[in-house]
Amino acid sequence: MKEHIIEVLQQIEREYDVKVLYACESGSRAWGFSSMESDYDVRFLYVHTKEWYLSIDQGRDVLEVPSQDSLSIPVHPQLDMSGWELTKALRLFRKSNPPFFEWLHSDIVYYEKYSTLEKLLAIEPKVFSPVTCLYHYVSMAKRNFRSYLLEEEVHHKKYFTVLRPLLAGKWIILNHAFPPIEFEILVQELVSVGPVRQSIEELISRKRARLDQSSKLEPPIRVLNDYLQQEIEYMESMMKDMKASDKNTSTHLLNNIFRELLEQAWL
Structure with missing residues (x-):
């Protein structure tokens, strides 16, 4: 299945003009109690071209294959893929979004480029609440x-x-x-x-x-x-006795990660 997952990710890149940065398993397979019939819940990060980010209108920041977004190749019926555009993901990371943290801590990684995971985990202590x-x-x-x-x-x-x-x-x-x-x-x-x-x-x-x-x-x-x-x-x-941390000051670090990954993806 891993080969098929990578094939689908590469097809997403071609058909939607994006670069996939990271893909992992989320769901029962990542949790460790899947059966043979369990779906593959693949979650991924992607980045658009530089021109996409220079538009005055914000574009759609989610890809869902095959539930909402189609491909020209067959997708295995047990495969459910959902991806977040990078700036959307980084904003949620800044808010200490638990589902996104789960993606980063998954033990089943299907695909990664440009040391994306390493970059994000390095600043996890700055954003974790x-x-x-x-x-x-x-x-x-x-x-x-x-x-x-x-x-x-x-x-x-x-x-x-x-x-x-x-x-x-x-x-x-x-x-x-x-x-x-x-x-x-x-x-x-x-x-x-x-x-x-x-x-x-x-x-x-x-x-x-x-x-x-x-x-x-x-x-x-x-x-x-x-x-x-x-x-x-x-x-x-x-x-009741736990207090939220002070205002998050990681924005400049996340901006640097975004710019670095954008440059690396579209060299």
Whole structure:
């Protein structure tokens, strides 16, 4: 599949007159509990020509293949690709956008040029905001917990939509750093051996074995529901005592990265 992904990226460059800088996996494959039927959720950064940036009108800053943007070559049905234009990505990076941080921390990198990843990770400490990322993950965990896991019967695969952001938030509280992407690392580091961890490991095994049919409803896993409720309440209380950092002063660094990558891409 990697060869096909690179082929599609190269075709995107040709048909949309852009240069791809970086592409990685995001989703269940990056999290470490995919099955054979899981989609490939590829996320990428790209830069337009210099002329595109000299227009008085701002152009579209997202490419989505094949859902919104077509190509003249066939795209594998399991392949979902979404790309952000570089200045859009850098503005979100400046705001400590967690999804973009996840792209940069993915263990599955399909493509990179011009040391893009190295440049961005070098200034990560300048833009990373524990408060911003924690708020994102706790809000996601709380919202998904209420939406999916409080009925008399639930889809057990939905536990991942609460556990993963919850453990990511817990990592931030303990380490004041962005969390690893792989779910099992978070479990091993943050969940003590016992009934809760056993239940999580059973869910992972079922997910990998494709035993978590999306249409099947089952009783909630009480030990997990109790754990999730307690952890969400704990993290909400911790957030009250955390203060946001001073105004971000990384704009000039991000401007330099943009200009450097633009020059390198279109030499």
